[in-house]
Amino acid sequence: MFRKISILYKENDNVAINTALKVQDWLKERDIDCVLFHSVGEFSTFSYSEIEAVRNCDALIVLGGDGTMLAVSRLVEGREIPIIGINMGTLGFITEIPREEVFECLEEIFTGKYETEERSMIYAEVYREKEIITRYLGLNDVVIGKGIMAKISNFDLIINNVYVATIKADGIIISTPTGSTAYNLSAAGPILYPTLKGIVFTPICPHTLTVRPIVLPDDFIIDIVISSHAKDIFLTIDGQIGFALKKNDRVRCKVASEKTRIIAPIGRDYFKILREKLKWGER
Numbered sequence: 001m002f003r004k005i006s007i008l009y010k011e012n013d014n015v016a017i018n019t020a021l022k023v024q025d026w027l028k029e030r031d032i033d034c035v036l037f038h039s040v041g042e043f044s045t046f047s048y049s050e051i052e053a054v055r056n057c058d059a060l061i062v063l064g065g066d067g068t069m070l071a072v073s074r075l076v077e078g079r080e081i082p083i084i085g086i087n088m089g090t091l092g093f094i095t096e097i098p099r100e101e102v103f104e105c106l107e108e109i110f111t112g113k114y115e116t117e118e119r120s121m122i123y124a125e126v127y128r129e130k131e132i133i134t135r136y137l138g139l140n141d142v143v144i145g146k147g148i149m150a151k152i153s154n155f156d157l158i159i160n161n162v163y164v165a166t167i168k169a170d171g172i173i174i175s176t177p178t179g180s181t182a183y184n185l186s187a188a189g190p191i192l193y194p195t196l197k198g199i200v201f202t203p204i205c206p207h208t209l210t211v212r213p214i215v216l217p218d219d220f221i222i223d224i225v226i227s228s229h230a231k232d233i234f235l236t237i238d239g240q241i242g243f244a245l246k247k248n249d250r251v252r253c254k255v256a257s258e259k260t261r262i263i264a265p266i267g268r269d270y271f272k273i274l275r276e277k278l279k280w281g282e283r
Contacts, residue, residue, distance in 0.1 A: 001110065001112075002032065002058040002059040002110060003032060003033060003058055004032075004033050004035050004056070004057045004058045005027055005032055005033065005034050005035065005057055005058065005059055005060070005061055006034070006035055006036040006037075006038070006053060006054050006057045006060050006061070007020050007023055007024055007027075007034055007036070007037050007038075007060075007061045007063070008036075008038055008039075008040045008054070008060060008061070008062045008063070008064075008068070008072055009038075009039055009040065009062070009063040009064060009068075009088075010039070010040060010041060010063065010064030010065065010067075010068045010088055011039035011040060011041030011042070011043060011044050012039075012041065012043075013064065013088060015088055015099070016063045016064055016088040017039075019063055019086070019088070019099060019102065020037065020061075020063050022103075023061055023063070023086075023102065023106070024037060026103060026106065030110070032110075035053050035056075035057060036050055036053045036054060036057075038050060038054075040062070040064065040068050040071050040072060040075075041068070041071075046075070051075065054075060054076065054081075055075075055076065055077075055079055055081065057081055058081070059081060059082045059083070059084060059263070060072060060076070060081060060082070060083045060084065061084045061086065061106075062083055062084065062085050062086065062095065063086045063088050064086075064088050064089070064095065065087065065088060065089030065090075065091070065092060065095060066089070066091065066092060066093055066094045066095055066182075067238075067239070067240065068088075068095070069083065069085050069094040069095050069139075069262075070094070070138070070139050070140055070238040070239075070240060071238075071240060073119075073121070073139040073260040074137055074138065074139070074237075074238070076260065077137060077258060078121060078137070078256065078257070078258020078259055078260070080261060081261065082116050082261045082262065082263045083260065083261065083262050083263065084097065084106070084109060084263045085097060085262060085263075086099060086102050087099060091277055092277070093178075093181045093182075093273065093277060094139075094178065094262065096262075096264060096265070096268065096273065097265070105265055108265065108266070109263060109265075113265075113266050114263050114264065114265060114266060115263070115264045115265075115266055115268065116261050116262070116263055116264075117194065117195055117261070117262045117263075117264055118195065118259045118260075118261055119139065119176070119177070119178045119194060119195070119259060119260040119261070119262055120176045120177060120178070120197065120198075120199075120218060120255050120256070120259065121137055121138060121139050121176065121255070121256040121258050121259060121260055122137070122138050122139075122140075122141065122142055122174065122175075122176050122179075122199070122253060122254070122255060122256060123135070123136070123137055123253070123254055123255070123256035123257075123258075124136045124137075124138070124142045124174075124235070124237065124251055124252065124253045125251075125252050126235060126243065126245070126249055126250070126251055126252075127249065127250040127251075127252065128246065128248075128249050128250075129248075134243055136235075136237045136241060136243075137237075137256055137258060138176075138179075138237040138238040138241075139176065139178055139179065139238060139260050140175065140176060140178060140179030140182045140183075140238045140239070141173055141174060141175040141176065141179035141182060141183055141184060141237075141238065141239075142173070142174040142175075142235065142236070142237060142251070142253050143171060143172070143173050143174075143183060143204075143235070143236040143239070144171055144172045144174075144224055144226075144233065144234070144235055144236075144245065144251055145170055145171020145172065145204055145233065145234065145236075146170060146171060146232055146233060146234075151170075152168055152169065152170060152205075152207055153168070153169070153170070153171075153226070153228050153233060154166055154167070154168055154226075154227040154228035155167045155168075155169065155171075155172050155224050155225065155226065155227065156223075156224070156225035156227045157172075157201070157222070157223075157224060158222070158223035158224075158225065159201075159216065159220060159221070159222055159223075160220055160221055161221070161223075165211070166227060167203050167206060167208075167211055168206065168207035168208065169203040169204055169205055169206040169207060169211070170204045170205040171203075171204035171205075172201070172202070172203060172204065172224050173187055173189065173200070173201075173202040173203075173204060174199065174200070174201060174202075174222055174224075174253040175189065175199070175200040175202060176199065176200075176255070177192035177193060177194050177195070177196045177197075177198060177200075178194050178260075179200075179238075180192040180194075180200055181274075181277075182239070183239065184200055184202050184213075187202050187203075187204050187205075187213075188202075188213070189202035189213045190213055190215060191274070192215065193270065194270065197217070197218040197255075198215050198216060198217060198218050199215075199216050199217075199218055199220065199222065199253070199254070199255055200213060200214070200215050200216070201213060201214045201216065201222055218255040219255070220254070221252060221253070221254045222252070222253045222254070223250055223251070223252050223253075224250070224251045224253070225248065225249070225250045225251075226245055226246065226247050226248060226249050226250075226251075227247075227248075228247065229247055232244075233245045235251055
């Protein structure tokens with residue numbers, strides 16, 4: 001039974017805030033301690049004590065869209081704290097509990113009727129002149145590409161220290177199975193079942209149409225070297241964190257040792273989610 005809970009909600013979203021307040025009351029009625037009630041978003045910052053409070057909870061309740069869940073997963077940094085995602089938006093591949101069913105689902109979860117899914121995270125580090133200058137952890141993806149001015153660039157693809165090809169493209173996506181339904185899907189990459197063990201390489205608008213996405217085992221290491229003059233090329237984590245790259249920078253990506261644990265209702269049907277979210281046809 002979960003006794004210590006943090007409620008994290010999407011900032012500047014009145015529906016999320018009001019629902020979060022109702023969830024807080026629901027927890028109080030059951031003598032469950034809500035140790036932190038906090039917004040998550042572009043302008044929300046956490047103090048050290050607030051971060052520690054989150055990381056010492058039994059579980060987290062997150063109200064928002066998938067972007068809110070991505071930010072929270074990085075905040076948790078792979079600790080064994082399950083996340084209950086309540087969808088305040090429209091798409092919601094990660095925040096699976098509909099707002100209309102929140103209390104019905106919470107009742108089941110808090111009586112032990114739930115499943116916990118372990119999702120792979122991606123770890124990226126940037127080498128500049130053989131020195132690591134920054135590191136990142138993400139749940140969805142690592143994207144390397146142009147900023148506002150779209151211009152084709154050259155990227156050397158190296159897998160397990162073996163040169164594969166120089167890719168001429170607008171950019172590169174390295175995705176986890178969870179992130180396969182995000183930017184990767186828009187770039188014609190494959191959908192991976194979210195608990196599958198693997199990592200996806202997907203070029204963005206490649207100049208050579210025979211350059212296709214590749215699904216690799218989860219113990220492979222992918223290096224992307226910026227081999228052409230790099231101007232306004234950025235590394236982006238989960239579409240939320242950006243870092244400017246230079247020519248000859250090497251971005252090394254691999255499946256992280258950290259995992260994100262997401263609570264799902266028992267009997268969850270992932271293919272129903274795909275059918276509804278992606279508007280696939282009914283028979």
